[in-house]
Amino acid sequence: MNSSHQKVLTSLASLPVKEFKTHSQKVKSGDVFVCRQGLTWDSHLSAEDAVARGACGVIANRPLDLAVPCLVTPSHSTSVSLINQYYSYPQDKIKHIGVTGTNGKTTVAYCLNQLLNLKGKSAYTGTLGSSFDDVYYPLDNTTPDAITLLNLFHAMEQRDVSHHVMEVSSHALSQDRVTHIDFDIVIITNIGSDHLDYHKHREDYIQAKLRLIDRLKPGGVAIVNLDDEQSLSVIERCRSRCEVITFSCTDVTADLFAAKIRSACCGSQFSLVYQGAEYQVVSGLPFRFNIENSLAIIASMLGLGMPINEVLPIFETMQPAPGRSEVYPLSNGATVILDYAHNYDSLKKLYRNVLEHKTGKVVTVIGVTGERLADAPDIGELCFEHSDQLVLTTDNPLGVNQDDLFKALTSKLPLSSNKPSACIEDRLLAIKVAIAELQSGDVLLLCGKGHEKYQYITSNKNEAKPYVGDLDAVKMASETIAFQLVTGLSESAESADLTVK
Template sequence: MSNKKLEQCLDLLLELPIQTFSTNSEWVAKNHVFVCREGAVHDSHGYVTHAIENGAIAIIATKPVQATVPVIVTDSYYQSVSLIKAYYRFPHHQLKHIGITGTNGKTTIAYGLQQILTRQCKSSYIGTLGVKYADKHGPLDNTTPDAVTLLNLFDDMVNAGVLLNVMELSSHALAQDRAGFVPLEVGVISNIGRDHLDYHRTIDGYVQAKLQLIDRIKPGGTLVVNLDDPHAGVAIDRAKLRNNVMTFSIGNHEADVVADEVQATQFGNQFTMYYQGEHAVVDSQMPFRFNVENQLAMASVLLSQGWRLNAVAAALSGLTPINGRSQFISLDNRATALVDYAHNYDGLLALFQGIDVRQWGKVITVIGVTGDRIREDARIGQLCAEHSDVVIFTSDNPLGEMQEDIFRALTSRVGDTPYYEVSDRLEAIQLAKQLSRSQDLLLLCGKGHELHQHVTANKIGRQSYIGDRAAVSMEGKQ
C-alpha cells in the first residue's frame, strides 16, 4: 500500500465513529469495523453481510466485496493490520512488553510477574487467564489473540495509563505470527517439551515455533532461558549475537540465577536464590518443585530490569496462588482435592513427581485430554495409571473428536490400575468424591480455571461448565 493510499484510507476511517475493530462477525456490534482475512481453511469475507447486520460501519478486506458500508481493500491482511496500527498511532510502541513461552509454566510466570510489577507501575496481563489491566479483567478466545485484537487492547491499555505489558506467547501464535509486530524487551522460554503435535506435526516443528520468540526480542533486549532445559544451548546460540542472555537453574551454579537448598513441598517451597555473589531466601506459598523454576524465571526477568536481589526475593515470597494452578481444597470427608491445569505429558509428570504419596491414602486422578492431543492420549493414560490408585477418565475440550475415541486411546495402556470412563466432567468429579475417604488426594487435572468446554472443532461455540473448584465443592454424597 502506497503512502498516499494509506493516508486516504486513514482519512476515511477517521471520519467514522469507530468503536473498535473485529475479526469475527459474531463479535461485531454497533460502530465496529469488520476486518476480513482469507485463511487456508476459513475465509471471513463470506461474513460481510452478517457483520453489517450486527452493526459494522466499515469493512477492511483483502479482495473486493459487496457491501452497503464503506469498504477498504488492502493487498494483504498484514497491510490491514498496518492500517489499524496507524489508526491507533502505534500503541504497541508506547508499551514495554515481556513475552513468555514454554510447554509448561507460561501462565504462572506471566500472571505472577504482572502481580509483582503492578505494585510498581500500571501493568497488564494477556494469556490463558484472559486479559487484566486497570479495572478490567475478561476472557480471551486464545492464549495469544490475533493482531487486530491485540491492537485494540494495546490502544485501550495506553489510554488507561498502562506502561508495561506481560503476555503469554503460545506455539500456535508464534508459528502464525500473531504478535510478530510486538517488540519484546524481555523474552522468556520456560522449557520446551513435547506438545501440540497435531498442529506442528513434528517435535522439530514445535521446537522451532518456540524458538521464534527469540526473533521477537528487540536488539539489546534480554532472553531469559532455563539452563536445565535440553534446548537451552540452541536458544542461547540463537540469541547471543543480538540479545543479552539471562539463565536460571535449580542447582547448576553456571547459571546466572540459581536456586539451591530447595525444600519444595505440596504446600509451598523455600530456597536460597543466588545472583552475582549475593544470596537471598525465598519462602513461597507456591507448591512443588516446578514452581521453583517458575519463580526463577520471574526473578530473572526482574533482575534483568535492575531489581535488587532482596527485593526480588521479597516479591516472590509475597506471591499469592494463581487461579486453577496447584490449588488445594479441603473436603468435608477430610480428603483433599488438588485443582491443577496440568494437561500435557510433561506437566502431568511434574505434578505427579511433586506429590509425596506417603502423605496420602489413595490418589484418585480425574483427567481428560483435549481432542487435539489425541496422539498423546496413550502415554498420558499410562502415566496417570502408574501414579494413581484409581483413574477417572473424563472430558476436557474434545474439539470435535468422539469422546469414545479419546477414552479408547487413554485406556489402551493402563494395565491393572482400576479406572472409570465418565463423559460428564461434573459427574466424574462427583464420583471421585464418592470413592474418596479421609486422607485421600483427588487430583483434578486439566481444566484449572476454565468455566467452559470446547466440544466442536476450531473452538466454535462452547458449553458452560461450573469449573473444577465448584464441582468438587458441591454438596453431595461422599
C-alpha cells in the same frame, strides 16, 4: 505513504470506530469488521453478517457490495499495518515481557504481572484472558490474533499501562501473530514436546519457540532455564543479540541458583544464590517444578532493573495463578489439587511431585482435548500407572467423538486390573464420584481444565458450552456429599462405565 493506504486511513478517521473485529459473530455496533482469506474459511463471506450485527465499516481484500463503507487493502497483513497506524502504534508505548515454554507459561506470566502491579500498572494476556486496570477481557486463544492485540494495546495505552506480560504460544510464533511487538524481555521456561498435531515434528516445535528470541529489542534480556535440555539451543540463538540471565536448580554456574530446596503441596522454600550472596526465599507456589517458575519470575524483575532487595519482599506476597497447582483442602483431611496439566510432560512433573508428598492414595480425574487424540494413549498409560484410582472424563472434545477419546486413553492400559478405573463422560459427575471416595490423606488430582468454565464440544470455538468449572464442581461435591457414597450417587456411578474398556 501509498495514496490508496492514505485513503483507507482517511476513511477510518471518518468512521465512529469502537474496535476492529475479525469474527463476525463478535461484531457490535460501531465495530469495523476485518476480512481475511484463511486456511479453512474466507471471512469475506461473513461481511454481510457483520454489517447486520452493527459494523460501521468493513476492511476487505477485494471489493464488496455492502451497506457500509468497504475499505479495500491488497492483503490482510496490510490491513493489520494500517490498523496499527490508525492506533498510532500503541504497543510502542509499553514495555513487553513475552513468556513461552511447554510448561509454566501461565504461572510465570500471571504471577509476574501480579507483582509488577504492586510497582505500577501492568497488563496480562494469556490463557486466563487479558486483564489490566481491574478490567477482564476473555480471549479465544492463549495468544490472540494481531488485530485483537492491537485493540488491547490501544485500551492499555488509554489506561496508562506501563508493562505488559503475555504468554506467547508456539502457534502464535509460527503464525506471526506477534511480529508487530518488540519485546523488552523474553522468558523461555522450557521446551519439551507438545502440539505435534500442528507442528508435525518436534524440531519444528522447538524452532517455533526459539522465534520469540528474534522479537527482542536491541539490548533486550532473555531469561533462560539451564535445567532445560534445550538451553544450549536457546543460548546460541541469543548470542550477540541480547543479554542473557540464566537460572537453575542444579547448575551452580547459573546467574540465579536455587539451593536447599524444600517443597510441599502448600508452598516451597529455597536459598537463592545471586551475585555471591545467599537469600532465603519463601514461595506460595507448591512443588519443586514451581521453583523453576519462581526463579524465572525473579530473574525477569531483575532484568527490568529492579534491585534484589526490592524484588524478594514483594515476591513473597505472590499468590498462585487460578487452576495452576491450586490446592483445595477438604474437611475430611483429603486434598484436591486443580491443575491445568494436560500434556505428557506437565503431567509427569505433577505426578513426580505429588507422589513425593502423598500419605494416602492418589486419585486422578482427567480427559484429553480432541486435538490431543494422538497423545491420549501415552497420557492414559501415565495416569493409570501413577494413580491408585483413575477417572477418565471429558475435556474439550473439539468435535471428536468422546468414545473415540476414551478408546485412545485406555488403549495402552492392561485388559484386567484390580485398580479402580472409570470412564464417565459427564465431568461434574466424574468429580462427584472421585470426591465421594476420598479419605483423610488422599489426594485428588483434577487435571486439564484449570480455571476454564466452558467446554468446546464442537470444533467451533465460538460455540462454547457453559461448564460450572472444576473448582465450583469440587465445592458443590464437597458440600452435597459427606465424603461417603450416598444412594443417589452410588446409583449414578453404577450406571456409568466404571471399568476400563
